[in-house]
Amino acid sequence: MNVRTLCLGILAFEEASGYEIKKAVEDGMFSHFIEASYGSIYPALTQMLADGLVSVREQVQEGKPLKKAYSITEAGRKALKNSLHELPQQDKFKSEFLFQALFRDQVDPKHLEAVFNEQMDYLCGELATIEECRQSVEPGSGHAFVNGYGHAVVSAAIQYMEESRSSLGLPQKPISSDAAE
Amino acid sequence: MNVRTLCLGILAFEEASGYEIKKAVEDGMFSHFIEASYGSIYPALTQMLADGLVSVREQVQEGKPLKKAYSITEAGRKALKNSLHELPQQDKFKSEFLFQALFRDQVDPKHLEAVFNEQMDYLCGELATIEECRQSVEPGSGHAFVNGYGHAVVSAAIQYMEESRSSLGLPQKPISSDAAE
């Protein structure tokens, strides 16, 4: 699946600009299972416009830059439906954190601790985003399933991390900066 | 982090060929949190050889093609250690399965079921790989932590998938081909 299909999928829910698509995959509804950069989103929109899969509406906004609001066309919906019936590629998961954790005996304990805490912050942030979205999702929908999947997985990761603190030789949960001692 | 560092990391554990590195990230110890293709592994090894980070030993094998066994050098270990002290990038997770699940009302139920079952197979395969590796890992090591992380996350995914069968309108667990009805 390429970025074009990804954009079509987001536009199938609502009209959006390139900037908004980027936000959706960075922080929004789609953030925990999709990635895409400006360098692929903008060319994808341009190309799909040429192919008639999307249409633009240039919005002149007060106090903000020009915004190109893209909408999916009928041809676009058809193309999306086709893509949805292809066999999906395998999930891809890359974690540099886990890679570093593999060599924990070769890194400075201070670094390990910093990296560990950053990972916890990241995971908790993901969980917060997922829980935010959970409210605006109707039960039984595809959104609900995907949201629940993310919640299950990220929760499990957080719990495992928490349980592993001692076995990694790290100090317990640093709730406030001067609780230890 | 680039593929060069990734290869160095694997070579820090044991001498390996490009083919074996690919296997390690595809099926082995590293498979659930690392990705790399031949198209990046072989150039990485060639370049690192030129830079003196690895050395080769050409093995003439009986009944098999020539094998170039790469080993990490002292300079390579130093370079790896440096890389390990950089801040890791955020985890990346992409799931086309979840993307398709998002549009479950727009896809053929047969397709949804097939895709769902394939995802289950994939996840169970991952779990099996992780459990295989678990045996050959010494407790308390970085390997053990990473292995446990994978186990926690994949187990959670499988459990959630299992619980969601009915809410997606799918038939129950197809253990054998003619158990239903």
Add this chain to the structure above:
DNA sequence: ATTGTTATATATCAGTCCGATACATCACTT
């Protein structure tokens, strides 16, 4: 016998995508 498949192994390349950067406008703070 010979065709096909699977496993081992190296290597390349078109196309895709990321990460960084540039540019521009406005709100808000310092």
Add this chain to the structure above:
DNA sequence: AAGTGATGTATCGGACTGATATATAACAAT
């Protein structure tokens, strides 16, 4: 008056993927 941050479009070098080519040998099937 300067700096920061959010909104917004756009491009590009370089990294990486996915597919393909090449080669050898074991093994199964026809």
